[in-house]
Amino acid sequence: MIEHPISLFLDEILEHMKEYQDEIENAQTLFENVFKYSQAKSSKSRSRQALILKQYGGEKELRKVCLNCCNKLNRIKKSISESNQKLEELLTHKTLKCYTCRGQGSFTKPLYVRERGSLRQSTIQVVDCPECDGRGKVSFNINLESEVIIKQFFEFVKYFDSIFDCTITCMRNLIKALGGDNA
Ligand SMILES: [Zn+2]
Numbered sequence: 001m002i003e004h005p006i007s008l009f010l011d012e013i014l015e016h017m018k019e020y021q022d023e024i025e026n027a028q029t030l031f032e033n034v035f036k037y038s039q040a041k042s043s044k045s046r047s048r049q050a051l052i053l054k055q056y057g058g059e060k061e062l063r064k065v066c067l068n069c070c071n072k073l074n075r076i077k078k079s080i081s082e083s084n085q086k087l088e089e090l091l092t093h094k095t096l097k098c099y100t101c102r103g104q105g106s107f108t109k110p111l112y113v114r115e116r117g118s119l120r121q122s123t124i125q126v127v128d129c130p131e132c133d134g135r136g137k138v139s140f141n142i143n144l145e146s147e148v149i150i151k152q153f154f155e156f157v158k159y160f161d162s163i164f165d166c167t168i169t170c171m172r173n174l175i176k177a178l179g180g181d182n183a
Helices: 005-042 046-054 059-093 144-177
Strands: 095-097 106-115 118-128 137-139
Touching (some): 005 144, 046 059, 059 095, 059 144
């Protein structure tokens, strides 16, 4: 059975969400460590500062790890919203780029003629794609129940997006707190 195109896009979004979950765990650890580090700094405890920095290599490195995390979150957020946009477009137009002709609508094939017993390529022939009748896209059906579920999914992604913004802002503030303003 061929998988419904919509489910492929849903899978894509779910995959990005999983990536996000992994990265958010990383961010939580960073939040915790930066907080502990700033406390150790204000109480002037060199040993506690060193203990936290040990796993990163130094303050500069810790800041770099935070910056990387922030960039990664931004990247995942972008991927999710791009997949979401594609999905929304699919739902609106209920068409999909034809996989057979990759959206071109036609194929070119060499045309041969027989000349003195041997075949010679004479020209290139353009033929319409049989899958999409030359349209370059195919229509698909989606039942009402699935449509309702997918619309709920959009709502979920929107909610997810706001958590993203919040986490990225927190991360940027952390980086600033670590001494630097180009976050
Ligand atoms: Zn086609």
